[in-house]
Amino acid sequence: MNKPMATVLMSIALAVSLPAGAHTDAYFDSTNAPHGGQMRMAGPYHLELVTNEKEVVLYVTDHSDNKVSTEGGVGKATIQIGKTKPKASIKLAPAGDNMLKGAGDFSVTPETVVIVFLKLPEYEAHSARFTPLKPKEKSAKKIQDDKKTPDSHGEHNSHHMHH
Numbered sequence: 001m002n003k004p005m006a007t008v009l010m011s012i013a014l015a016v017s018l019p020a021g022a023h024t025d026a027y028f029d030s031t032n033a034p035h036g037g038q039m040r041m042a043g044p045y046h047l048e049l050v051t052n053e054k055e056v057v058l059y060v061t062d063h064s065d066n067k068v069s070t071e072g073g074v075g076k077a078t079i080q081i082g083k084t085k086p087k088a089s090i091k092l093a094p095a096g097d098n099m100l101k102g103a104g105d106f107s108v109t110p111e112t113v114v115i116v117f118l119k120l121p122e123y124e125a126h127s128a129r130f131t132p133l134k135p136k137e138k139s140a141k142k143i144q145d146d147k148k149t150p151d152s153h154g155e156h157n158s159h160h161m162h163h
Contacts, residue, residue, distance in 0.1 A: 035057070047060060060098045061098060072094065074093070076116070080115075081108075110133045114132060
């Protein structure tokens with residue numbers, strides 16, 4: 001096999017193998033998203049959902065975090081609070097650069113689930129499930145719990161401080 005072909009195959013193998021472990025929901029929940037929202041992977045995209053008062057903003061990047069143009073794209077955010085509350089459906093439209101935006105009558109609580117559907121020109125449609133408030137609290141609590149256990153560490157550390 002010639003060197004350029006080997007290089008191409010190696011690059012493809014790396015590109016395919018690296019994202020698998022790095023782009024899980026748990027991974028995204030443990031990192032800070034660029035715009036303070038929640039990130040998920042959907043097909044070839046990284047999606048960041050930011051919810052403000054009555055507004056949904058979706059940022060689209062590729063797996064290398066390069067901006068993906070949303071021009072000509074369409075999207076929808078289905079917002080559900082708990083299992084019994086009615087859903088709100090927000091149409092998302094391109095808002096320049098790599099953003100889609102939409103507005104509607106909704107509120108976000110720790111029980112809120114937002115399912116985003118995205119279709120960009122020349123690409124297949126993709127969807128992602130977000131829980132904008134829940135994972136961050138769960139992750140922060142888990143990290144605190146991990147730091148607290150075992151209890152002897154806390155006592156041991158304070159003991160060292162007095163020496």
